[in-house]
Amino acid sequence: MSDNKLRECISMHVGQAGAQMGNACWELYCLEHGIQPDGQMPSDKTIGGGDDSFNTFFSETGAGKHVPRAIFVDLEPTVIDEVRTGTYRQLFHPEQLITGKEDAANNYARGHYTIGKEIIDLVLDRTRKLFQTNLVPYPRIHFPLATYAPVISAEKAYHEQLSVADITNACFEPANQMVKCDPRHGKYMACCLLYRGDVVPKDVNSAIAAIKTKRTIQFVDWCPTGFKVGINYQPPTVVPGGDLAKVQRAVCMLSNTTAIAEAWARLDHKFDLIFFVFGKFLPFCALLFPVMIKPLSIQWAGLALFLQWLSMAIRWE
Incomplete structure (x- = not known):
C-alpha cells in the first residue's frame, strides 16, 4: 500500500520461449528489488527508501516470503523443469509451474484440440486463484x-x-x-x-x-x-x-x-441440543397432553411452557 494506487500485474509465460524469457525476467526483478533467490528480503536492507513498488509483481506471504505473480505453462516439461531445479527454484509457487507430458510437435490441431485442451482447465483454475486472491481466496471460504x-x-x-x-x-x-x-x-x-x-x-x-x-x-x-x-x-x-x-x-x-469456525460449531451444537431434546421429549408430550389435559387452551399453555423451558435450557448451554 502506498500513496499511489496499488497495481498488481500477473505474468503469463507460455511455451519454451516464454518460460525461458520468464526465468531470466524474474531473475532481473529479484536483482532490481533486492529479493533473494528463496523469496526473502534482507531485514536490514531498505529498497528505494522504503518504496514498496515491488508488490506490483510480488505477493508477500505471512512468513515474509515474496512470491512472483506469475504462471509458467508448457506442454513439454523440460524447460520448466529447469526452473524447478534452478537457482530460483524456491522463489516460485509449485502450483504455478504447470507442465504436460509431451509437446504438440508443431501441430496446431494436436495442441488446440487434444493435448492443450487437457491442460487448459488447470491453467484457468490457477489463473483464477491468482487473480481472485482477495478477501475470499477460494469460493468455499466466504464468511467475512x-x-x-x-x-x-x-x-x-x-x-x-x-x-x-x-x-x-x-x-x-x-x-x-x-x-x-x-x-x-x-x-x-x-x-x-x-x-x-x-x-x-x-x-x-x-x-x-x-x-x-x-x-x-x-x-x-x-x-x-x-x-x-x-x-x-x-x-x-x-x-x-x-x-x-x-x-x-x-x-x-x-x-x-x-x-x-467457532461460531458455526456453536450453532451446530445448539442444533444438536434442540434435535436431542425434541427427539426425546416431544413424543412423550404428544401422548401426555391429550390424555391428562382435556381443555384445548390448557394444552396450548402447557406446550408454551415446555417451549419456554427448552429455550432457557439452550441459552444456559
Whole structure:
C-alpha cells in the first residue's frame, strides 16, 4: 500500500520461449528489488527508501516470503523443469509451474484440440486463484468477520487514546467483533480496513506493520495475506443524543479468518441440543397432553411452557 494506487500485474509465460524469457525476467526483478533467490528480503536492507513498488509483481506471504505473480505453462516439461531445479527454484509457487507430458510437435490441431485442451482447465483454475486472491481466496471460504472500532460512550471518550494504531489494534480484539469468536484461535487470510476521519496513509502503514509483527495475530502462509485499505476523510457521524461518542476517526474491518469456525460449531451444537431434546421429549408430550389435559387452551399453555423451558435450557448451554 502506498500513496499511489496499488497495481498488481500477473505474468503469463507460455511455451519454451516464454518460460525461458520468464526465468531470466524474474531473475532481473529479484536483482532490481533486492529479493533473494528463496523469496526473502534482507531485514536490514531498505529498497528505494522504503518504496514498496515491488508488490506490483510480488505477493508477500505471512512468513515474509515474496512470491512472483506469475504462471509458467508448457506442454513439454523440460524447460520448466529447469526452473524447478534452478537457482530460483524456491522463489516460485509449485502450483504455478504447470507442465504436460509431451509437446504438440508443431501441430496446431494436436495442441488446440487434444493435448492443450487437457491442460487448459488447470491453467484457468490457477489463473483464477491468482487473480481472485482477495478477501475470499477460494469460493468455499466466504464468511467475512466484521469488526468496528472504537465503540465508546461519550463519558469515556475524553479518557481514551484513539490514535490510528489504537483503533487498528482494537479491530483484532474479540470485544469489537460482530460475531462471537476468538481470532487468536484462528489464522487470518485477508483483511480489508476502511477508515473514516482524520487518518493519513503513513499512520495506516505503521499500524499494519506493527500488526504483522505481533505473535498473537497469526496469518496463513499458503496465500498472500493482503491488507486492503480505504480512507474516507469525512469524520464518522453519530446520532444526536445517542450513546456513542463522536470521535475524530474510526475503522471498520472485514476479515477472512478461520476463527469464524467457532461460531458455526456453536450453532451446530445448539442444533444438536434442540434435535436431542425434541427427539426425546416431544413424543412423550404428544401422548401426555391429550390424555391428562382435556381443555384445548390448557394444552396450548402447557406446550408454551415446555417451549419456554427448552429455550432457557439452550441459552444456559
